[in-house]
Amino acid sequence: MHSKLADVGLTIFSQMTQLARQHGALNLSQGFPDFPAPLALKEALTKHVMADANQYAPMTGLPALREQVAALIDRCYGASVCPENEITITPGATEAIFCAIQALVHPGDEVIVLDPCYDSYEPSVRLAGGITRHVPLDEGFAPDWEAFAAAISDRTRLVIINSPHNPSGAVFTKADLDQLAALTESRGIHVLSDEVYEHLVYDGLQHHSVLAHPQLYGRAVVVSSFGKSFHVTGWKTGYLVAPPALSAEIRKVHQYVSFCAPTPLQWALVDFMQQHPEHVEELAAFYQAKRDRLCAVLADSRFSFAPAAGTYFQLVDYSAIRDDLDDVAMARWLTEEKGIATIPLSVFYQNPPEGQRWLRLCFAKTAETLDRAGELLCKI
Ligand code: PMP
Ligand code: GLN
Numbered sequence: 256m257h258s259k260l261a262d263v264g265l266t267i268f269s270q271m272t273q274l275a276r277q278h279g280a281l282n283l284s285q286g287f288p289d290f291p292a293p294l295a296l297k298e299a300l301t302k303h304v305m306a307d308a309n310q311y312a313p314m315t316g317l318p319a320l321r322e323q324v325a326a327l328i329d330r331c332y333g334a335s336v337c338p339e340n341e342i343t344i345t346p347g348a349t350e351a352i353f354c355a356i357q358a359l360v361h362p363g364d365e366v367i368v369l370d371p372c373y374d375s376y377e378p379s380v381r382l383a384g385g386i387t388r389h390v391p392l393d394e395g396f397a398p399d400w401e402a403f404a405a406a407i408s409d410r411t412r413l414v415i416i417n418s419p420h421n422p423s424g425a426v427f428t429k430a431d432l433d434q435l436a437a438l439t440e441s442r443g444i445h446v447l448s449d450e451v452y453e454h455l456v457y458d459g460l461q462h463h464s465v466l467a468h469p470q471l472y473g474r475a476v477v478v479s480s481f482g483k484s485f486h487v488t489g490w491k492t493g494y495l496v497a498p499p500a501l502s503a504e505i506r507k508v509h510q511y512v513s514f515c516a517p518t519p520l521q522w523a524l525v526d527f528m529q530q531h532p533e534h535v536e537e538l539a540a541f542y543q544a545k546r547d548r549l550c551a552v553l554a555d556s557r558f559s560f561a562p563a564a565g566t567y568f569q570l571v572d573y574s575a576i577r578d579d580l581d582d583v584a585m586a587r588w589l590t591e592e593k594g595i596a597t598i599p600l601s602v603f604y605q606n607p608p609e610g611q612r613w614l615r616l617c618f619a620k621t622a623e624t625l626d627r628a629g630e631l632l633c634k635i
Contacts, residue, residue, distance in 0.1 A: 260378055267374065267602045271586065275596035283628055284586075284596040286421070286567060287488040288619040295530060296485060300523035312518040314510050316344025316494065320521045323528040324494055327535065331453070332467040340499040343506055346516045348451045348480040348493035353379045354508040355476040355495060356413070359445050360385035364412035369398060371422055371603030373449065376415050385412070389605040396425035400434045407438065413445045419452035419462065419565025422603050422615045426456055426565040429463045436470040445501075446471055451480040451493070454538040456565040457546060466496060473498060476505065481524055483567075484535060486619075490520050542567055542618070545625065549618040552629020567619040570600065574612040576635055586614060595631045 271284035282289075291297075315321070321338035328334050336342060345351040352375055360366060362384030368376050370389045380387045388406045393399045398416075416435065418427035439446065448465040456462045465471045480493040493516075497505060527534070549569055550562050558571040577585055582599035590596040597614040601607035618625060 259382060263378055267598055271590065271596050271598055274587070274590045278591050278594070278596075280590045280594045280596045281624065281627055281631060282596045283616045283618070283620065283624075284590075284598045286617045286619060288486045289624055290486070290619075290621050292487045293485065293527065293531070293534065296487065296523055296527040299526040300519055302526075303519040303522040308519045308522050310518060312344075312515045312521055314515050315506060316342065316516060317518070317521045317525060319525045320344055320528075321494075323525055324496075327528070328464075328466055328496065330532075331535075332464045334464070334466040334472070336466065336496055337499070341502055342494055342496050343502060343509060344492065344494050344516045344521060345509060346493075346513050347482065347491035348449065348478045349375050349491075350509070350513055351476075351478045351493050351495035351505075352376065352447065352449065354505050354512055355447050355478070355497070356380055356385070357383050357508045357512075358501075358505040359383075359413050359447075359476075361412065363410060365408055365410045366413045366415060367403065367406050367411060368415045369403075369417075370605055371396075371600060372415070373417055373421055374603065377605075386410075387605075391604070391606075391608070392420075392423070392425070396420060396423035398427070398431055398434070400431075400438065403435075404438050407442070407444070411442065411444050413447055414439060415447045415449065416465075417449040417451075419450075419455055421452065421566055422568055422598065422600055423570055424563025424566045424568050426460055427463060432463050432465065432468050432471060436468065439474075440470060443474060446475040448475055448477045450477055451483050452566040453479055454484055454535055455542050455567060456539055457543040457562070458564065460564055462565070474501075476501060484538065485524065485527065490517075492516050492520050492524065545618045545620065545622075548622060548625045549616065549628065552626055553632060556629070556633045557635065558632060567617055569616045569618055570613050571616060571632075572613055578612060582612060582614060585612070589614075589635070593631060593635055595628060 268285040275282040321342040325338040356379040360383035364385045366380045370391045390406045476497040482488040560571045586599040600613040
């Protein structure tokens with residue numbers, strides 16, 4: 256058949272998780288917690304399933320959950336968004352990203368992404384008939400605004416940003432958002448801001464949400480994920496926030512991609528968010544302790560790194576260990592021969608920098624897993 260995505264294979268996350276299983280390796284590759292989800296959240300889900308909240312939810316999400324999200328946005332960013340017209344609950348951030356792109360991008364439109372970038376953006380743009388323009392972040396994974404400005408053309412429709420940033424863990428500054436606003440304003444370029452790690456920022460740093468940036472929010476779509484914030488990546492629930500006119504267009508796509516997110520999961524999140532507002536407030540400290548533990552156990556290894564500023568990913572440079580192997584080969588070797596699975600950085604680029612020797616480790620793991628990872632990595 257004539258494939259629409261001829262060069263697309265199985266994602267690196269599926270590949271590495273499969274390889275880890277096959278070799279019984281410790282899996283720090285695909286990003287997901289290996290510890291239990293909050294008990295009260297699981298109990299709430301059971302309660303709603305047993306009470307037969309098992310039929311379709313409203314297309315835009317349960318009103319009670321949209322209200323919880325609006326309250327959270329107000330608490331975190333002091334921004335006021337309308338639960339009725341600006342918030343849509345989706346089956347995962349991935350679906351929200353896909354629907355936003357399908358709604359906004361017309362055939363021949365250009366979409367700027369900043370490399371390295373999350374793997375779902377490019378195929379989603381291509382399925383909309385768009386063309387991605389990849390602008391590399393600088394060596395410290397900060398945006399290069401000159402290169403960005405040079406990539407803007409008459410056909411640029413959308414820019415996709417992601418902070419806190421997967422895979423690097425870097426966090427945008429407020430000045431970055433100001434630059435982005437200034438460079439895109441006159442052409443009315445839309446911004447898709449992937450903020451799924453919004454609550455995972457460390458060392459007193461702050462997450463600067465596009466929701467709190469009036470010049471950007473007026474033409475933006477902001478995406479987040481309950482999966483990341485509530486330790487339930489397998490629930491595949493997320494949401495998008497956009498001004499009413501944009502939301503209305505994206506909802507037209509969402510209603511035919513999935514129609515709605517699963518009902519009992521939404522009710523469980525409502526209960527948990529109501530009963531445990533502290534959960535989100537404690538997330539940064541919770542994950543910072545995990546990052547610190549991973550960095551501490553790696554201190555005696557031959558990997559070099561700078562502690563991640565955000566997300567639950569830590570990049571490590573292995574050039575002092577096996578400079579002869581590229582990162583894909585290194586990730587394979589570590590899984591097959593050394594019992595630990597990671598993600599190579601190069602797969603997140605259109606043109607990976609020559610000679611880059613970085614791997615991504617997920618630290619959303621128990622202390623035992625992190626200590627075991629330290630033992631394995633210090634032997635290499
Ligand atoms: N964006 C980024 C940057 C991510 O890391 C992820 C999680 N894999 C997603 C989007 C998708 O989130 P979800 O699992 O809610 O679809
Ligand atoms: N976002 C997760 C990661 O970066 C993976 C999600 C997936 O497997 N699609 O590891």
